[in-house]
Amino acid sequence: MTHATPETVFTYGSPQLKFGTGASAEIGYDLAGLGARRALVVTDPGISATGLPQRVGEQMKAYDVTAVVFDGVHVEPTDESMRAAVEFARANGPFDAIVAVGGGSSIDTAKAVNLLTTNDGDLMDYLNAPVGAGRAPSNPLLPLVAVPTTTGTGAESTTVCVLDVLSLKVKTGISHARLRPTLAVVDPDLMMTQPAGVTAAAGMDILCHALESYTARPYTSYARKEPSQRVPYCGANPISDMWSEKALSLLAGSFRQAVAHGEDTLARGDMAFAATFAGLGFGNAGVHIPHANAYPIAGRVRGFHPQGYPADEAMVPHGMAVSLTAPEAFRYTFDAAPERHLRAARLLAPGVEETGEERDLLPRVLADLMRDIGIPAGIGEVGYTTADIPDLVDGALKQQRLLATAPKEPSAEDLTGIFERSITLW
Structure with missing residues (x-):
């Protein structure tokens, strides 16, 4: 009887991290350093109502970066809401960077948008098996800057996005190293009004x-x-x-x-x-x-x-x-x-x-x-x-x-x- 050789190697990955009060005001600088000139800002209606995503977009102008805001993220995203975000991005693009401002729902939706505007196929092609086909992206993704406004999901650090598949009444996700944000901008000031x-x-x-x-x-x-x-x-x-x-x-x-x-x-x-x-x-x-x-x-x-x-x-x-x-x-x-x-x-x-x-x-x-x-x-x-x-x-x-x-x-x-x-x- 033969036994499998045990693993001796582990991998470790993380985004670049910028942490501290006022860090969100510097996103334009960071995007310019990544070569971006036109960014899609992904957020949800509640965060949008605070004016924060718009402020982040305005601050980008000082570094010659133009922002387009999508504020239709569904809290606890679904396959339907993510497809709507992808369609918005396709209709209003092209973009050379994506900025997610919000909780895990916004960051996960931005990951899906990034994946499906740079690679062909449908959401179901990439969802984890056995719910989806578990396909891996073949093309590189755009730079993604994640700006969390809730203290919880850790989505700014991870390689996964999570969603509800409405027809199956199941929550699942997509997991691949290319989904990990390029930069996490963690500004505690953005979390002070969290209920x-x-x-x-x-x-x-x-x-x-x-x-x-x-x-x-x-x-x-x-x-x-x-x-x-x-x-x-x-x-x-x-x-x-x-x-x-x-x-x-x-x-x-x-x-x-x-x-x-x-x-x-x-x-x-x-x-x-x-x-x-x-x-x-x-x-x-x-x-x-x-x-x-x-x-x-x-x-x-x-x-x-x-x-x-x-x-x-x-x-x-x-x-x-x-x-x-x-x-x-x-x-x-x-x-x-x-x-x-x-x-x-x-x-x-x-x-x-x-x-x-x-x-x-x-x-x-x-x-x-x-x-x-x-x-x-x-x-x-x-x-x-x-x-x-x-x-x-x-x-x-x-x-x-x-x-x-x-x-x-x-x-x-x-x-x-x-x-x-x-x-x-x-």
Whole structure:
């Protein structure tokens, strides 16, 4: 019997990073340095109403860069909304750079626009298998500058864009190294007006990015691959571990404060750092079960309306959806790496009282935090019952790219148990 040779190589990638108060005023300078003269600014109606994208566009003029603003991004993007953005770009182009101003929805939509205005084919050609064809882009993409206005997704650091496929009622994505932004411009001033509900939900996305990449299967557990076969998500590695640990430490001191006191500039700055650091971690190591479960939770929502988000449609925000099965997912994965689960809990809650079974520590720390910041107490509070679980499990099992990163390979029965125990978390 022959055994596969274990992997000995991991890859690490990141965008250029510009961080600090006032950084967004310098985007024109940065674009000019990239050789850009005509940029498409991608944003959503809510951010557009603040005037921020228009201001960024005006500031570009000083460097002879012309901006065209598309403000039709759908919060929690769909295949339909992304196709509309692509059509706008095709009709109003050509452009030689793209600037995303907003949360993960705007940044992910900009990634899709960038891909489909530089490469042929349809969105479905590039979506992860088995939902789509999993095709890789053949042509280089334009320079993409990502300017986050929420502290959460880490989309400014990553190689993925996420969307709902409406006809299938499933959330999936596109993953390729060429989707990673060229430059991330992180300006904490842009995040000061983020509502408490958005701060809480998006912050749970930061937290789960850090926890999932930290507990992902190690890169050495994979079979050795040829260079052309290596994917951006290569498993936990020493560099991603460093970013994840730092993100957890920042969240320990800032998360509750940023939700309760959004005017606290220090807490906001720490959350912005944590979002970027966690993105630099999971954008290379990968995420696993909580994110796989989140896709059907968000994609099959019926009547839940979260605070701080547009009131005209039902949604479970991505970060909230990720968090709702996280305590039970980490209880399940504990056996694969007990020391990592325990260290993560201690980083997130220094001085936590360690009573009871060790496997319960991280779930307890997570549940305490979620309760404190107003996250629903399980999938039951966003409208799901035990009757929905088979459908949710089926949706999660479609996320094989994510589940392959889990430190334990979950069966349908394992996922069923995680969802059942997540109906009510406390």
